[in-house]
Amino acid sequence: MAGFFKKIFSFGKKEVVEERVDETAPLPPIKWDALEALKPEAEQAAPEVSAREPEPAPHPPLDGEGRHEVAGRGDRADAEARASHPHPRAALGTSPIEGEVEPTPQPAPEEPKPEPAPAIPPAPEPTVPPEPEPLPGPKPEEEPQPAPQTPEPPAPEEVPPAQPEPLHAPAPEPAPQEVPAPAPAQPDIEPSRPEPQPEPAPVEVPTPPAEVPPAPVEVPPAEAPSVEPSAEADAEIAPPIRQPAPVEPQPILAEIAPEPEAVPSPPKPAPSAGKVTVSKKVEQKAEPVKAPEPAPRRSWFQRMREGLARSSRELTGNIAGVFTKRKLDEDTLQDLEDVLIRADLGVETALRVTDSLASSRYGRDVSDSEVRAVMAAEVEKVLTPVAKPLELDLSHKPHVILVVGVNGTGKTTTIGKLAAKLTDGGLKVMLAAGDTFRAAAIEQLKIWGERTKSPVIATKLGADAAGLAYDAFEKAKEAGSDVLIIDTAGRLQNKTELMAELEKIVRVLGKLDPEAPHTVLQTVDATTGQNALNQVEIFRNVAGVNGLVMTKLDGTARGGILVAIAAKHRLPVYFIGVGEQVDDLEPFSASEFARAIAGVA
Numbered sequence: 153m154a155g156f157f158k159k160i161f162s163f164g165k166k167e168v169v170e171e172r173v174d175e176t177a178p179l180p181p182i183k184w185d186a187l188e189a190l191k192p193e194a195e196q197a198a199p200e201v202s203a204r205e206p207e208p209a210p211h212p213p214l215d216g217e218g219r220h221e222v223a224g225r226g227d228r229a230d231a232e233a234r235a236s237h238p239h240p241r242a243a244l245g246t247s248p249i250e251g252e253v254e255p256t257p258q259p260a261p262e263e264p265k266p267e268p269a270p271a272i273p274p275a276p277e278p279t280v281p282p283e284p285e286p287l288p289g290p291k292p293e294e295e296p297q298p299a300p301q302t303p304e305p306p307a308p309e310e311v312p313p314a315q316p317e318p319l320h321a322p323a324p325e326p327a328p329q330e331v332p333a334p335a336p337a338q339p340d341i342e343p344s345r346p347e348p349q350p351e352p353a354p355v356e357v358p359t360p361p362a363e364v365p366p367a368p369v370e371v372p373p374a375e376a377p378s379v380e381p382s383a384e385a386d387a388e389i390a391p392p393i394r395q396p397a398p399v400e401p402q403p404i405l406a407e408i409a410p411e412p413e414a415v416p417s418p419p420k421p422a423p424s425a426g427k428v429t430v431s432k433k434v435e436q437k438a439e440p441v442k443a444p445e446p447a448p449r450r451s452w453f454q455r456m457r458e459g460l461a462r463s464s465r466e467l468t469g470n471i472a473g474v475f476t477k478r479k480l481d482e483d484t485l486q487d488l489e490d491v492l493i494r495a496d497l498g499v500e501t502a503l504r505v506t507d508s509l510a511s512s513r514y515g516r517d518v519s520d521s522e523v524r525a526v527m528a529a530e531v532e533k534v535l536t537p538v539a540k541p542l543e544l545d546l547s548h549k550p551h552v553i554l555v556v557g558v559n560g561t562g563k564t565t566t567i568g569k570l571a572a573k574l575t576d577g578g579l580k581v582m583l584a585a586g587d588t589f590r591a592a593a594i595e596q597l598k599i600w601g602e603r604t605k606s607p608v609i610a611t612k613l614g615a616d617a618a619g620l621a622y623d624a625f626e627k628a629k630e631a632g633s634d635v636l637i638i639d640t641a642g643r644l645q646n647k648t649e650l651m652a653e654l655e656k657i658v659r660v661l662g663k664l665d666p667e668a669p670h671t672v673l674q675t676v677d678a679t680t681g682q683n684a685l686n687q688v689e690i691f692r693n694v695a696g697v698n699g700l701v702m703t704k705l706d707g708t709a710r711g712g713i714l715v716a717i718a719a720k721h722r723l724p725v726y727f728i729g730v731g732e733q734v735d736d737l738e739p740f741s742a743s744e745f746a747r748a749i750a751g752v753a
């Protein structure tokens with residue numbers, strides 16, 4: 153190729169000077185604007201050849217004359233060729249003159265490149281704007297490939313602009329996402345920079361989906377074809393002189409590559425010692441949560457003693473006040489009697505205590521502890537005859553227990569507790585919800601029935617209680633129950649019609665068994681006080697109460713009233729209630745109760 157000369161006519165010297173042309177030197181920039189101005193209007197009409205590829209002929213050999221015209225006519229021809237054969241981008245609205253070195257910098261292969269193997273992921277090309285669709289089609293290679301130097305289209309007179317030899321037969325279908333992809337669009341491409349080798353990254357780019365989130369913007373697959381075909385073109389054609397180089401590829405690649413490793417998953421806590429389950433993942437087996445140890449329950453006696461503490465404190469304090477440094481005389485005995493009566497023990501019991509003291513210690517110095525000991529002994533004497541166990545005559549089938557008492561004194565609760573004792577003892581128990589005035593009472597009894605596995609006979613609200621008692625008695629007979637416990641309405645004893653209902657219940661039960669009800673228990677609230685005496689009086693007369701259950705002795709009981717009731721009515725006290733739980737029904741003990749209320753250890 154040596155022998156290119158440039159003839160320069162010098163007006164000053166009137167001669168032609170020949171200069172050797174360095175064909176490898178970069179050509180001066182083409183003044184497109186100047187050429188455009190020189191072009192006639194008609195020539196600027198863009199034919200629809202834009203889709204056709206220009207001849208990818210190798211650089212035509214230029215003789216000296218030809219080269220001489222390159223600066224003038226050659227540039228014009230080039231401009232005309234551009235006008236008549238706009239760059240494919242022009243058809244897409246992109247200005248073909250985006251840079252001085254415009255014509256597509258990618259060397260054009262002779263044949264359309266086959267589609268890159270789909271197995272090879274595209275190499276990340278950071279310089280190209282991200283392509284949403286990875287289409288590694290052959291379009292980039294099919295772009296008109298200019299000569300390594302400035303494109304040299306044929307002269308306008310030799311090759312009509314409208315008939316440039318297409319590089320490839322039909323132009324590629326205008327895939328909008330493919331054309332703008334190639335890097336040559338960048339105006340500031342380094343022409344002399346060689347085409348970067350395709351990155352081996354394709355194999356590395358696919359990131360483990362579980363660990364690294366996809367970074368679509370950073371790894372546009374559409375860029376791959378622009379890289380790989382270029383490499384092939386390098387192999388087929390002479391080394392390209394001007395190859396568009398990606399702009400700053402390395403920094404972005406550096407961002408992509410380390411990503412999989414650069415995002416370490418947070419350290420997972422290793423399961424501690426113990427059992428683990430492996431299902432979807434390894435999970436530590438939850439240690440069974442130990443229920444906190446329930447506080448040891450106080451004995452019923454402790455609870456009763458604490459319940460009687462109020463009575464006991466008041467009583468013993470007053471006793472101590474009476475007998476501080478005083479001899480036992482008539483005045484002190486009178487004062488002691490008053491203290492005992494105020495403690496609900498009743499006149500009879502009070503006199504028993506004072507009489508006992510007077511007979512043994514009259515005229516002597518007496519301490520309060522001596523007085524309390526005498527009192528405990530006398531109270532015990534009063535209570536011992538009534539502290540009897542409940543006896544059931546099971547010759548009656550069933551033994552009928554009628555439970556009465558003022559509302560709220562603990563009838564239903566006591567029935568439940570008692571049923572538990574009986575069923576625990578192997579007896580067959582049936583319950584009857586005779587309190588037809590209160591829906592809650594019926595439900596409450598049903599709950600106790602479930603707890604104690606005792607059938608409950610109930611009827612609708614407001615129904616005749618006597619009729620229910622009769623039905624329950626028959627059913628208990630049929631069922632072979634050992635015990636039938638009948639609940640009743642807890643109404644005030646001064647209501648005549650309510651008392652009449654109790655009398656009626658007793659009457660109808662007697663029709664099935666003249667001795668029924670065999671036991672009539674009355675619940676007495678130990679916190680009631682003096683009114684309990686009247687309650688027992690009335691229920692005893694109406695319903696024939698023949699036994700008592702003193703309830704709520706675990707509360708702020710006024711225990712003295714039990715002594716008064718026992719002394720007056722001499723009714724057996726079968727049980728005391730010391731709580732709301734099923735086993736909070738204790739047999740009554742005269743000595744324990746007496747010592748508790750007298751404050752004697």
Ligand SMILES: Nc1nc2c(ncn2[C@@H]2O[C@H](COP(=O)(O)OP(=O)(O)OP(=O)(O)O)[C@@H](O)[C@H]2O)c(=O)[nH]1
Nearest residue numbers: 559560561562563564565593642704729730731732
């Ligand atoms: N602390 C304590 N509470 C009790 C005792 N006995 C019953 N109770 C409570 O006293 C309240 C009334 O008890 P019930 O069994 O419903 O009394 P009732 O006589 O059947 O009442 P009525 O159905 O209205 O006639 C309930 O909250 C019981 O839990 C006891 O011995 N100690």
